Amino acid sequence: MRRESNMSVLYPTLLLCVYGFFSNLRPSEPFLTAYLMGPDKNLTETQVVNEIYPIWTYSYLVLLFPIFLATDYLCYKPVLILQATSLIVTHVMLLKAQGLLAMQLLEFFFGLATASDVAYFSYIYSVVEPAHYQRVTGYCRSITLFGLAAGSLIGQLLFSVAKIQLRHLVIISLTSASVAFVAPWFLPTAKKSLFFHKSPGAVEERPRSNSTTMLEKVPLNTQEASTKSGPSGNRGDSRGLVDVLRMLFDDFLQCYRCRPLLAWSLWWALATCGHFQIVNYAQALWENIRPSHDFEIYNGYVETLSMLLGALAALLVGYLPVCWALWGELVLCVLSLLMAVCVFVMDMVRNIWMCYASYILFRATYMLLITVATYQIAASLNMQRYALVFGVNTFMALLLQSLLTVVVVDSAGLGLDVFTQFFIYGGYFAVISLIFLIAGLYKVASRRRSKQEVLANSPAETESDSPPISAAADSA
Template sequence: FVESPPVSDRTASSPAHKAIKHGMFPTAVLCVYGFFSNMRPSEPFLTAYLMGPNQNLTETEVVNKIYPIWTYSYLVLLFPVFLATDFLCYKPVLVLQASSLVVTYTMLWKARGLLAMQLLEFFFGLATASEVAYYSYIYSVVKPTHYQRVTGYCRSITLLGSAVGSLTGQLLQSVDNVELFHLVIITLVSAAVAFIAPWFLPMPKRSLFFHKSPGAAEDEACSRSSTSRTLQVEDSEGVSMPEGGSRGLVEVLQMLFDDFIQCYRCRPLLTWSVWWALVTCGYFLVLNYAQALWETVRSSRDDIIYNGYVETLSTLFGALAALLVGYLPSSWSMWGELVLCVLSLLMAVCVFVMDLLKNIWVCYSLYVLFRTIYMLLITMATYQIAASLSMQCYALVFGVNTFVALLLQTLLTVIVVDSAGLGLDVYTQFLIYGTYFAVISVIFLLAGLCKLTSTRRSKEEVLADVQTESNSPPNGEMSVL
């Protein structure tokens, strides 16, 4: 007879336990959550819904008084939610995000009036700020060797959910003539399904900053030393904190500040991060107010609109562009700034032409091209930044870049969009956004030219040194008279 293993051993060897241990179950649950939380059939028609008979708001109220609240909320909540996500070990913040989405679409369904819609934008800003929990949870429950694969799963499923939602909304609206009011209800149902998923996720035992396991601390020390950062490790088997230890808030903030200084001393990383922040700011502005531009060019009250098809195509082309980045044979270390210059200029042209021609089909086509270029470049920037960073610094740098982008977006929103500032109409706004991208293009043109000049001078100096050494007699050789 073979002695049966203890109950605890049998449980540990069960298929369910192995799935949880290797991250398969949490990844699957997270993908379900990502799909349904991003499947929003009403999203492409939000401006039309707010300005339609259901809400009966004016263009000025929607563009200049309601939409800016999302930007302000996102900016204010981003850093506190980032810290809370790590301190609470991700899962509670995922539940908070799911709850915020349910509240958002419940209010969009039931609430009426300017103040209610502004409060709705606050909850949507909270949900957006909480996305950090979705993209960082999985790293606490799977091994580092699986990071790339599970990141691909989670990001792909959100794009798929967004594309399916946009396509579903367009088909229901244009083929079956379903009212926008019902699309909001379908979106609410999808958010309610998404709300169920996070409750089934296992609670992580560690996090990136506040709660570190010994193995994680050792991995962190190894990754820091591999990137030539000046941190001291007492011995190869020691760890920086005791088992089960946790850092305090002050210690975490000091560590984040030290990492921030070390990371941004790297010139290539700083270059890509500056581009990231500048262009993401403009990208958010164009996305936020594109529907308002389309509604002005072609009103949904008078004609059929195809916003859903456009959002679906732009999402799919963006995903395809992101996949193609790994196959582009280019020397980004040499020509990166000039590539950013040319493609940022193309984004500026897209915005200018959309604004000046005032043709809905031109607007649709250039919007798809605009988003595709951004997805191509932001994926490229993500790869360039992440290539030499540990997971901890990866989260920090991307968080800082997003925060700077939101800070710039808030500044432009206050000045250009908000009724408390200039409160410009949507056509004038897009003229300014196009100019903004043109300025970015000029900045990186100058940076690229300076880099090429510096590189050429360095090569000339090296060649001059080589020639000098070749012309000088060898050591110990004496000239004969």
Template sequence: MESVGSNWLYPTALLCVCGFFSNVRPSEPFLTPYLMGPDKNLTEQQVNEIFPVWTYSYVVLLFPIFLATDYLRYKPIIVLQGAALIVTWLMLLYAQGLLAMKFLEFFYGMVTASEVAYYSYIYSVVDFNMYQKVTGYCRCATLVGYTVGSITAQILVSFAEVSLFHLNVISLVCVAIGFTTSVFLPMPQKSMFFHRVKADYNGFKIKHDGSMSEEEELESASTTPLNCGLDNANSMLNDHLPEPMDSSSYTNEIMNKKPFKRICIVLVMLWKTFLQCYSSWPLLCWSAWWALSTCGYFQTVNYIQVLWERIRPFQSSQIYNGIVEAASALLGAVAAFVVGYVKISSIWSEVALLVFSLVVAVSVFLMDTLHNIWVCYVCYIVFRIIYMMLITVATFKIAANLSVELYALVFGVNTFVALVLQTLLTLIVVESSLLNLDIFGQFLAYSVYFGVVALLFLIFGVYNIVKKYRENPRPHENVSGCLNCRNEVTSKIS
């Protein structure tokens, strides 16, 4: 029988093409000027009412789509994402009014919530040995697509004087190509919880004769602390499974249950795995940074164009949103790539998080207070570079002792917590029922928020240093211990 690994090229190429065209959206860097321009004629206050709908939709849809992604085996959700992108840009082109734009943000929330399917799909159709390579290809495709879209937008606006409406037409064509490509993706035969086939028991690959190779034994050893989450989950499922535990038997058994009971079994399994994963203190700390920083990052990126529009309006002068977005994404990717080759100890990584979190807080503060578009552009580029670099470190630290099968779960939970925090931040800072700050007041609040994140990691860093100091014996104690041992041995010999 032909192995899955031999067919990695076709689905990877299709997924990369899909990811590339789905992210070539030249109109995105100029979304706020488009909404506040003559095409939509919305006010800044109305734009502030529209953007929170994306946050609320994202947080509400993330968990149901996560379950549906596993149950439907990834591809249907990728197709759904492409369809939602088409609906989003059709509404951007032809829908009018505040209510229509809020529905548009709901569909865009569906798009971002469905990203879990795009980044999980490839693991179900290629061999374990190809995971690292295909992950790099797929992420690179989305990054290159975003960069090409941003640069294209700036060139068309600055030199060809193309209208923002026609930028949206180009975006619609590109996302339609991405949607068409997704239809031709091969349908996976397995998923993490609902459809397990011939592999991935207890977080590592098992040979058909039941033994593990040396590489797989090393993989097992390196992932043992967190893979026991799957041990507990699988042992909990033994009540529902015939013995011995077999992946295909598991799939048949769970699929024969009634839908409600089937979902309950998977939810219990998810909960058991979740508790076991987050019982690790390092993973918990890094996940806390992930959630807190991603919350602030989403909020800043979501409203940065409103700030730019207030400092330098698009209709009255030339702006460079496209080139700034492209530069920040590209330089951030380079920083993320470089940091992947730098060996950082746990103590120094926490110090780096503290220092860079302070730099982020200062960057956001300068964007808010100086009211200079060039300073704002530079600070935004610095902000995105640092975030992409540090999120790469956080991803590696979390994944270091985590089996690949649990990536989507842990990263999904971290993103969900970030969205819950972002929802609270939006309700407090943006919504008219509470503070209802203007855009400059909002960015002042975000700079304070990042300062608090830096303070929290200062506390975590001090705690970790004190803990390691107490756990490691002092050098002179080791020497005296060795001398005592030598004296005891000498006396016994004599």
């Protein structure tokens, strides 16, 4: 029986890891800007930065919520196949298509593939038991990072050592996407989902943690609890769209009333927005500092190092001797300021090696903090609300990014050059640091004030508990 249970976990996990590795093995990605601006596509910097790249941000934002609902309604597997198909279409267009409009359409398909990540990271929870959640999540997340790092390293080695043309790196990325396309077809179909399709007698599980989290447990709302305990909770009903939307909205209000969760979610949305912008436009900045048609570039090594150091930083989170309940906001303040400094160095120093080093430190710091934020939020939530909160946080990050892109990047807005953009992004992270400095100082001051009040009230309470001297004498 135990062997059958292990096999039921091993099979889908292995297929997901194969899919996650090959779908992220993209040797051409670190050189995308150089490829688009090179002889193969012959696009200008303004077209690439101000007219093509913003389409990914807009499409990701528009598609995220519909894909989120479709993933649950269709029980994951069809959306994974859609994601694999989108990646193939993206790389075929990158190889064959020409012109500005075609590249904008390519960015739309890549936005569709990115939005479909929710299916990859939530499918496994529908086919394995809750006891295996932590282990299989670790496998799936680590394999995607390893795929990204391996793709960047392979691309750089082939480009620098073997002197392969960038077009051939696109062919290798297309081949990897084609291998990834095969895996989802063999995945077992999920019989249940988080919102639309409930398994009979399903009980909401809370993640178990050996350490105490800073967040209070967010209670299930009473309407949802009564539904589960009623007759409909004992059969596998499918809910309608209106019921699901109403339940999601009720849960949204319930979750974000929790102040610590709100604080970590605020940082998540703000920092992820800025991180997306830096990653999206870093190659354009490097191309300005060290043009690929005049010098050898090392973007692949930089991406590989940033991924590996980011993964190491994420692993070290569990060993940091920080009381996040007390010092969380101030740590976010200090490290957000460090990220701001990294961006300013990238923008102002104009030295490619300093730029590369600052980018690596920036991404490693972000991955460390986003891991802390993920744990601090997830430790207090059941799996259903885990999906909701992280979906809302990602949506808010994309909404902020879209606004920033429209104003700063898009040619329909200011259409600023890349150096001015990075100066604004540095100021953006400085503002995040200031927000959490104020929040952290306020929390420390509030705790100190409450301790002083407790100490001040203690003598009075002791005095009132003991009888007056005269009364004690009379009783004697």
